[in-house]
Amino acid sequence: MPLPQILNQLRKRPRQESATTSTAVSPPGPTVNTILQQNIVHYNDEHPFPFVMDSEFPAEGYRSRFGDTKTAIHWGQRKLLLSEMQLLSHYARPGVSYHIVYAGSAPGTHLGFLDDITNCIHTWELVDPGQFDRDVLGPRKNFLLRNEFFTNATAYGINATRLSALKGLRAVYEHVALDSVATEKSEIHARLDGIIGHLDVARGTTDIPSIYETPLTLPVGLNTLCQVAMERKPLLFVSDIRSGSVELPNFEEHVVENMKAQQAWTEILQGDFAMLKFRLPYTSKATGPGGAGAVASKLIDDDGCVEYLGGDMVLPIWTRPTSTEGRLVVPRGTGRIRYNVQRVEDQFFFFNAKLREHYHFNHILSPHVVLDNHFDGAAEVNCLREFCTFMDARLTAPGMKNKLIAAIEAMSTRITVQLKLDFEAAVRRRDAIVLKQARLGLRVVDEEGGEDVEGPSSLAQVVVVPTTAFVSWEADARRMMDQAAKERLRPIWWGNLTLPASSSPSTATTVTTPTPWRSVPVPSTYL
Structure with a gap:
């Protein structure tokens, strides 16, 4: 026909x-x-x-x-759900129950649906200072909702919980890791504490709540032993954090610090795979109409590159017509590589202007x-x-x-x-x-x-x-x-x-x- x-x-x-x-x-x-x-x-x-x-x-x-x-067309929530389905179908093992740690997951309404279509076999730990949809997620016994900012201490605490079946090893890990990392709230977290649980807690402030903290250097033997023990329950880490908003003068700094923070959490948790929100700093920022008055970015190294975790840059579905943001899936143990920022910008331009159109x-x-x-x-x-x-x-x-x-x-x-x-x-x-x-x-x-x-x-x-x-x-x-x-x-x-x-x-x-x-x-x- x-x-x-x-x-x-x-x-x-x-x-x-x-x-x-x-x-x-x-x-x-x-x-x-x-x-x-x-x-x-x-x-x-x-x-x-x-x-x-x-x-x-x-x-x-x-x-x-x-x-x-x-x-x-940008179809935001659909895009997010499809990316999570891609993580499971491409990288998870069929029939295996994972513990899924999700930073920046509020409100999480669609995660109840994702749980249903995966037969509720996974456990979920959702961490976000924003408002969760507790009507949908609250009754689910396999969901843990944590209204707080994700930090290095959060990641170390999750690792300690994963060692619960081995009390002696957990005690050693807590002594070496948790007792050494800063657990008190940062100044900005303390200031925002009064609006935890409300929508978009992290979007309206020029201060950057999710900022990079240097991970601890654990003894090699202890780290290896703990990794083997934690494999009893495989883990997937997902990060969709984003603080600030584009109207803020330091929005690019928000993007960079958010990227570095989730990189540190990935290296601490060492899950089977991590899926991270990925957007490199722009090579320049226009100060006038039509790209006029472009100012070179100070967030990129002199060679035009940025160092970050390697992995699969998954092409987004239903993303914004001009977006340069994707999802990076990082296998456990993946090292860092250098991304040429101009090259990645040009690849996203081809993706949006040619492949999608x-x-x-x-x-x-x-x-x-x-x-x-x-x-x-x-x-x-x-x-x-x-x-x-x-x-x-x-x-x-x-x-x-x-x-x-x-x-x-x-x-x-x-x-x-x-x-x-x-x-x-x-x-x-x-x-x-x-x-x-x-x-x-x-x-x-x-x-x-x-x-x-x-x-x-x-x-x-x-x-x-x-x-x-x-x-x-x-x-x-x-x-x-x-x-x-x-x-x-x-x-x-x-x-x-x-x-x-x-x-x-x-x-x-x-x-x-x-x-x-x-x-x-x-x-x-x-x-």
Whole structure:
């Protein structure tokens, strides 16, 4: 069946996966006469689906994308949940019960759902000064909620608890480690103590609550013995901490100190794997419109590098359209490496500007009414496919394809219902934020901030302009949203492609990349 007919059928199909009543995307505001369609490259199915940003991942030098069509949507809580599912399906052992220590986990509402779909086999220790959803998490016997800041002392205390079955060894560890580390509250923690348990405790202060503390150097023999003993209950460490907000003048210092703090906790806990929020300092910070007045960062070494733990930089799903933040999965015992900051920035630019906007991916659910063939839709399908087969290996057997498809679609639907935000609602919310900023005379130059925060705090740089320019900027915003809505509706994004063995460059539309990275040109007949 031709793709346009498939798309029409999909648009007429009753929506079952949505948690809210919604209609098809209606581009707001005036239409434009000329819609600039994206050039498209089909990702070569012979290669594995892109999962990590490694040394072979392409890079492209930064340029302003203001005026570009951006179809990618930020779906924050969904992004966070999918990353946690990736940690389990890619790195955990099937059927093994882990103790999951989670720093920066409040409110944690979705973790109850994650616990359910993993059959409640894990124990959870959630540490955050913010407000937990105790209605959801409180009744769960396998959850421990700790309303406090995570520190080195927290990590050493968790290790001591893991040695509870060996009382003698625990006593020695407590004497050597806990008695030597500072356990009294820091000055800033003491000042914030009165609002512990409220939302966003750490976001409104220029002081940095999660700051690096040098770990202790334990005797090698004791450390090795304790590590062997603690393997009785394998541990996963997850960190999603972020203090400060982008409006603060020292936000970059917050980012760096948060990164260093979670690195220390990873090295202390020595779990099987750690999944850390990862964002390097920017190479420069603009002080004027359009990147003008850029000031070089003082947080990067003279060689342009930053030292940090090695690991897998997992490509985010449904992240912000211009985000340079990912998740770093660190195996136990991994040493530190040097990251070239400019290279990583350029790789994220390729990821956001090209892979998420111009690359077409086939996937097992296509054609699907919500999960199209852009990167994010296909990446969710790929993530859920791996999670479903991780939880039930029988789905990988021959003849189980239809059951696997049903399991993936059911899981995607359950996630939407759980998070109470469908794709079209995410689009509308994003568009509303952009319009609000335009009406206030704030042009969004770049975006950053918390993963699930929507609103003014998500702006890394805004430029205030005279009132006379407001109308023009609102018109620009509406034009770009109109283009994005129309681009999403192009038939090519709503079905798998079966391409000929070779495509003549003269009959193909393609994207210029540093190399023909895992791609096949799309014949113009498909466009």
